[in-house]
Amino acid sequence: MDLTMFMQQMVNGFSLGSMYALIAIGYTMVYGVLRLINFAHGDIMMVGGFLGFFGMEVLGLPFVAAVLLAIVGAALLGMASDRVAYRPLREAPKISLLITAIGVSFFLENAFNVFFGGVPRAFPVPAYLEVMVEFFGLMMPMSAVIVPIMTAFLLSVILWILFKTKYGMAIRALAFDVGTVNLMGIDANRVITLVFGMGSALAAVGGIFWAVNYPSVEPMMGVLVGLKAFAAAVVGGIGSVGGAVLGGLIIGFTEVVVIAFFPELGGYKDAFAFIFLILILLFKPTGILGIDFEKSRF
Amino acid sequence: MVSQVSFSLEPNGFVAIGAYVTALLLISPDAKSYQYAIADPYPFVMTLQSNFVVALLLSGFLAALLALVLSFPVFRVRGDYLAIVTLGFGFIIKILAINHPEVTNGSLGLNDIPEFSNLYWTGGLAIVAVVVVLNIVNSKFGRAMKAVRDDEDAAIAMGVNTFKAKTLAFCTSAFFEGVGGGLLAALLTSISPDLFDFFFTFQLLIIIVLGGLGSTTGAIIGTVLVMGGSEWMRFLDEPMNLFGYETTAMPGMRMVVFSLVLIFYYAFCS
Incomplete structure (x- = not known):
């Protein structure tokens, strides 16, 4: 394998890792404030992909407008899922919350399956994302350049919200101690709903990128991607936004690069994320950017 | 059967082991000789043969053996992390x-x-399993398991070997999951890796949580409610006459209703 080929694979890995990262941020933020493994997050990503598809195919919107529609729609869906399925259970045992999360996940998968069919639909990728561009001698589709740039941009927006705004301060405080946050006169429920909205918006972007890359959408597309992104969040250190991005990139790179070097391991591609996850948890249970859960968050 | 607050999300893996072991032991050499389409089977696969009881017992023992091996890495972590690690192992078994x-x-x-x-x-x-489990629960080991379930740190302070108690609970449940997998294989007559997906584990999780975590009676009631309910709701998949509107058959509709019932039950009744 020559250098160009290697660099090519690195770019692919970066692009795939960015998608995992976008989805992993939502997992890590929800876990940070609620200690909930939100199993429905992958399905919100699927809904984001579908909204983009409907925006372009049914409403005839241009790609960028369809992305905005998907972001707003998924954010509203995420907030609604919190309002209906998680908010009534704030005081309940964690396991009940996990069951309603699985309930929301089953609901979204099956509702989309019943009403829109389980057959993958071709995603109308705009021509300007498929144009091949040359970049230091590497040929790659425009989307492989745009995905990491968009991810970096969204990540900086999220970090700005978390560390420079009052809402961000409330989110960090909430992750630290719910009881005290309530004493400070902050409406914890509103902040948690906001977290779901932010996470779901990022998942929608991830879903659309996914749909562009494998140009199709189908109701089950979020299951495995969601679990891998969750594994990425844990590998990076759950509760940490930077960790989620790092974990996503590591898992994306591993999947692409290992397959490129050892094609015979192709069948195990989907297991890498989980093998990584198990190894990390055995040797450094708090993840790479390990956050001690008794001390600080994000 | 999950007897700790940390719950294992791995039953699909153990059920898969049991199902494959039973299937390999029961399928006649004749039937084996024509169904391997992807690759030629190893010679020992062709010679495996036993009766149903031995197959079920072997399924259970192999699942329990795997649980014993896995308990060393798995029980280094607790709580949510344990759920995640076991979820990962369950998935890796499917990939294998x-x-x-x-x-x-x-x-x-x-x-x-x-x-x-x-x-x-x-x-x-199922009755045999309940009797055995109740006997374990009421024994010395069962009391240790209960102590770990209620408060792990207190149990450690009292000198309970928590690792041993957890491993025993893990292996016992793996044994019955393996036997259950064998029964499943011999009921469905055909198995494939897709059968043992996350969905399978989540369904079991819903059953035990609905019945009450850590309760054997609860597990039985939960099974009757969830499985009985989802069979009863099959009419939702059929064409219906709703207030004069004829709807077409919508396969999967019952799962939509089932998940809504689940969400609203937990949101408003617990």
């Missing part, structure tokens, strides 16, 4: 089944498994 067509026939799965399971076998073994 897909990638070893010499044994499992890959994603095509194994067919023509003799249909040994019937209500007497499954019901009878």
